[in-house]
Amino acid sequence: MQNPYLPYPVRIDDITIETEDKNLKTFRFVFLNPEDENKFDYQAGQFAELSVTGKGEIPIGIASSPTEKGFVMFTVNKVGLVSSHLHAMQAGDIMGIRGPLGNWYPWEQLEGKNVVIIGGGFAFTTLRSSIIYMLDPANRSRFKDIHVIYGARSPGMLLYWDELSQWEKRDDINMHITVDGTDDPNWKYNTGFVPTITEQKAPPADKDTYAIICGPPIMIKFTQPVLDKLGYSHDKIIMSLENRMKCGIGMCGRCNIGEQFVCKDGPVFTLEQLNQTPKEY
Amino acid sequence: MKIVKIDKKTWAAGIEKLTASYRLFGPVKEGDFHNFKELGSGEAPDLDCLNTRLSAKAIIYPQSENMFEYSLDESREDHHILKEVDTDYSPRAVIGIRPCDAKAFELVGLNFDTSEYKDPYWIKAREATTLIGLACSSPGSNCFCTTAGCGPFHEDGLDALVVDTGDHFLAKILTEKGEQLFAAAGWKQEAKAAGKQIEALKQEAEAKIASSVNTDNLSALDTTQLYNASFWEDVSFSCINCGTCTFVCPTCWCFDIQDETHGNSGVRMRNWDSCMYPLFTLHGTGHNPRGTKLHRVRQRFMHKLKYYVDKYDAGIQCVGCGRCVRSCPVNIDIRRVCELMNSFDSEKDTCAA
Amino acid sequence: MLSYIDKIKEISSRLLKDGTVDMIIGFRRGTVPMMNEPHFAKTTGDVEQLVWDSNCGINLANYLANRTEKIGIIAKGCDSRNIVTHIIENKIKREQLTIIGVPCKGMIDKRRINAMFDGEILQVAENGNTITVSGDGFEKKLEKDDMLQQNCRLCIHRNPVIYDELVAEQVEEQQDIDRYADIREIEALPPKEKESYFTDLFSACIRCYACRNACPLCYCPTCFVDESRPQWVGKSQDPADIKTFHFLRAYHCAGRCTDCGSCERVCPVGINMRILTRKLEKDSFELFGWEAGLSMDVRPPLDTYKPGDPDDFIK
Numbered sequence: 010m011q012n013p014y015l016p017y018p019v020r021i022d023d024i025t026i027e028t029e030d031k032n033l034k035t036f037r038f039v040f041l042n043p044e045d046e047n048k049f050d051y052q053a054g055q056f057a058e059l060s061v062t063g064k065g066e067i068p069i070g071i072a073s074s075p076t077e078k079g080f081v082m083f084t085v086n087k088v089g090l091v092s093s094h095l096h097a098m099q100a101g102d103i104m105g106i107r108g109p110l111g112n113w114y115p116w117e118q119l120e121g122k123n124v125v126i127i128g129g130g131f132a133f134t135t136l137r138s139s140i141i142y143m144l145d146p147a148n149r150s151r152f153k154d155i156h157v158i159y160g161a162r163s164p165g166m167l168l169y170w171d172e173l174s175q176w177e178k179r180d181d182i183n184m185h186i187t188v189d190g191t192d193d194p195n196w197k198y199n200t201g202f203v204p205t206i207t208e209q210k211a212p213p214a215d216k217d218t219y220a221i222i223c224g225p226p227i228m229i230k231f232t233q234p235v236l237d238k239l240g241y242s243h244d245k246i247i248m249s250l251e252n253r254m255k256c257g258i259g260m261c262g263r264c265n266i267g268e269q270f271v272c273k274d275g276p277v278f279t280l281e282q283l284n285q286t287p288k289e290y
Numbered sequence: 291m292k293i294v295k296i297d298k299k300t301w302a303a304g305i306e307k308l309t310a311s312y313r314l315f316g317p318v319k320e321g322d323f324h325n326f327k328e329l330g331s332g333e334a335p336d337l338d339c340l341n342t343r344l345s346a347k348a349i350i351y352p353q354s355e356n357m358f359e360y361s362l363d364e365s366r367e368d369h370h371i372l373k374e375v376d377t378d379y380s381p382r383a384v385i386g387i388r389p390c391d392a393k394a395f396e397l398v399g400l401n402f403d404t405s406e407y408k409d410p411y412w413i414k415a416r417e418a419t420t421l422i423g424l425a426c427s428s429p430g431s432n433c434f435c436t437t438a439g440c441g442p443f444h445e446d447g448l449d450a451l452v453v454d455t456g457d458h459f460l461a462k463i464l465t466e467k468g469e470q471l472f473a474a475a476g477w478k479q480e481a482k483a484a485g486k487q488i489e490a491l492k493q494e495a496e497a498k499i500a501s502s503v504n505t506d507n508l509s510a511l512d513t514t515q516l517y518n519a520s521f522w523e524d525v526s527f528s529c530i531n532c533g534t535c536t537f538v539c540p541t542c543w544c545f546d547i548q549d550e551t552h553g554n555s556g557v558r559m560r561n562w563d564s565c566m567y568p569l570f571t572l573h574g575t576g577h578n579p580r581g582t583k584l585h586r587v588r589q590r591f592m593h594k595l596k597y598y599v600d601k602y603d604a605g606i607q608c609v610g611c612g613r614c615v616r617s618c619p620v621n622i623d624i625r626r627v628c629e630l631m632n633s634f635d636s637e638k639d640t641c642a643a
Numbered sequence: 644m645l646s647y648i649d650k651i652k653e654i655s656s657r658l659l660k661d662g663t664v665d666m667i668i669g670f671r672r673g674t675v676p677m678m679n680e681p682h683f684a685k686t687t688g689d690v691e692q693l694v695w696d697s698n699c700g701i702n703l704a705n706y707l708a709n710r711t712e713k714i715g716i717i718a719k720g721c722d723s724r725n726i727v728t729h730i731i732e733n734k735i736k737r738e739q740l741t742i743i744g745v746p747c748k749g750m751i752d753k754r755r756i757n758a759m760f761d762g763e764i765l766q767v768a769e770n771g772n773t774i775t776v777s778g779d780g781f782e783k784k785l786e787k788d789d790m791l792q793q794n795c796r797l798c799i800h801r802n803p804v805i806y807d808e809l810v811a812e813q814v815e816e817q818q819d820i821d822r823y824a825d826i827r828e829i830e831a832l833p834p835k836e837k838e839s840y841f842t843d844l845f846s847a848c849i850r851c852y853a854c855r856n857a858c859p860l861c862y863c864p865t866c867f868v869d870e871s872r873p874q875w876v877g878k879s880q881d882p883a884d885i886k887t888f889h890f891l892r893a894y895h896c897a898g899r900c901t902d903c904g905s906c907e908r909v910c911p912v913g914i915n916m917r918i919l920t921r922k923l924e925k926d927s928f929e930l931f932g933w934e935a936g937l938s939m940d941v942r943p944p945l946d947t948y949k950p951g952d953p954d955d956f957i958k
Contacts, residue, residue: 010408010414012374013407014358016372018370062360062370062371063360063370063549063556065547065558066547067574090871090872090874104370105371105372251573252579253571253573259404260401260409260543261545261547261563262544262593265589265593265597268596268597268600285513285514287513289579322913343912344849354880527683528680530857531856532852532855532909533849533852534853534909538911548878548879550879561878561880564851569869615675619701619911620857621674622680623675625674
């Protein structure tokens, strides 16, 4: 019997500091046993449990794309016991990854559709995965227009800056980067909160347009009315939830919203689905 | 299905024989209460016990259970790599488990043994365990099993059901595992015509169950309306958010996972957890989606009496053993809450949000 | 004490009606023998549900911490001392409270009564000092005074120390009570025996934390036992961790505990953890002449330093 609690052993291959407050780091992992990489067969939108031996596990969205081979990548905010310890670890250290876990953005359903990605702060990780996935030459033609609205408090708090600026230069993706505020006179992108920029830049709703939202609760709270105003129906608003998790496989009992487990039945839900469940997230 | 008659004089000898091939567990009196214990040689299960203070769940699902072990010693090749711990899954048998506790394993199995994921610890322990039930001829006043999908002679989950007729025991052998255990004990005197006697005793016992719940309406209710019902404040007021109800419950399965290191080595373990505890759902950011005791009490009852009902279509997540009713320090009574839920009418609920 | 209820209802209805309070915190009838449930009444209709008898052992002060309403609370001697402690510790404001004092003659020990009978107890009735216990095929009359919880047998503050209304004449306080005979016996044990005494005492603990959660003193936002950074205590059933929890909790109650008995009463496995809190209560009394919750005007001994404080325990 396969043990779903047993992590694959991995080595930290590279660590990048993502933000100016140094609270977000991106960890690139390489599987110790190459065959484990094939077993870790994931889709954009899924998460995994990062296992720091002796400290415990944390559920983190997968930031790399299934189209990127040879490594997996996670961006981790330093908040608790495990993430703090992880932030103190070095390239070369051994730890574990358990997954992939949960569902993913509905890629089959999104085929042939316009995709509007709306992200805020450090919740951009699975959205990066999604963008890389969709922009892959093998995949780009499967989707119509791609819009990305991504905001952070300040320029230095935006994740994946190098990639953002490269995407800005491409003509097959519409980037709308924004910051809450900045005193940088050379800032050439948007200034304003994500809901405001969404109202200005998001394409109008139609039957072929889906929005994927990922961000802090406050951003979601104020973006949803904007999407309502733009006419997005709730079955076309796709959200990724977070809740405290331990097992990641729907057994330990803590992350449920109603009868659904965020870890196993989610983390991706449509707003239409969420309207039917207690708001315990 | 086979019925075996056991002469009470051969009971103890049979139990003793079983120790050759099984680790035996049974109810034993400790102080003022009964609990399940692993039986030492010559130790017999106490069949006079109405029911144990804690359920039998810990025999398959211990309160603390090691999952993996590891070494942090970097001079070792396998440092920081988790290894499954050695756990004794040799055959074990529970003698004298009540039908409610056995049925509870069936309900819990829907969580641990799914088509997508299998919890190896629970499943291996469950497979290793033979359950020999003892029918309840004198149920307790807080037992409401007959309306909770169970009953004093209920057979789900059991490998054999032993009925005390007064002069002797009659045992219904229900599974292959039960067959094997009875062979090992040397109990083999068939009593082909005893079915009617058992049926009569069963009806007599069921008639003694004085307590009940109504659950007929639960699945038809709207989840969010029930969630927003006004009675939750009244229900939850007295709760002190201890974990007693969840720990004594045979059907509560929630757990926490912890690493515990001593020196350079340690274990990843799981411990029973409880939806009554604020920490259970606390986010790293400090946000808590179930931040008040009203949230937590509601979660417990909604889980047992609504979410579970909707998710599995296997009735309520409760077998009516009455332990939470007896043990709750402030007397929150699931029967009362079930009635409030089952009779909930959103149109008459003035305060519903 | 049964006669109190009419007065309790009368006062409660009046306070709710004239707007003095938003809610009354009391008890309603339980669903099993010897159990009542803490309950709130917000309307005069709700007041009808209130009960009072010898099964009101839960300390209602536990339901006050951080509440913002105007509250009428029914308080025995011990509850009133914990209300004082809450006020001193800024968990509730005196002006929010209307204290309905109940002179108390003690609560009965449900665990001991249950253990006296082989059959299941189906009904327990109370009349004056007579407790009538009955079940299938048995009935027995017991003297209430013989059946009290241990903390009630040892109680020397039966009358509320602070109140706005009193439901009856004060009762006579018990005299010549030796509160600490059992504690002295444990103190006298050699270290090894003491250790095994405590190991036995806590061997049945399931770490449900009912003792902590029923205690009015245990209102920390995060209990030390739940802290993860740093993690002071392991979470498994390791006896060392279990004992650490009980010992540390007791220390946190030093000079604050009123021996209301809630912790022991609520324990689902019958542990007498009051052995620990009473040892510290005894020390507080012997070292500082202190009994918790008797006055709002004196700071608790562990809150203050005085040059004359005993220090010969520092070695």
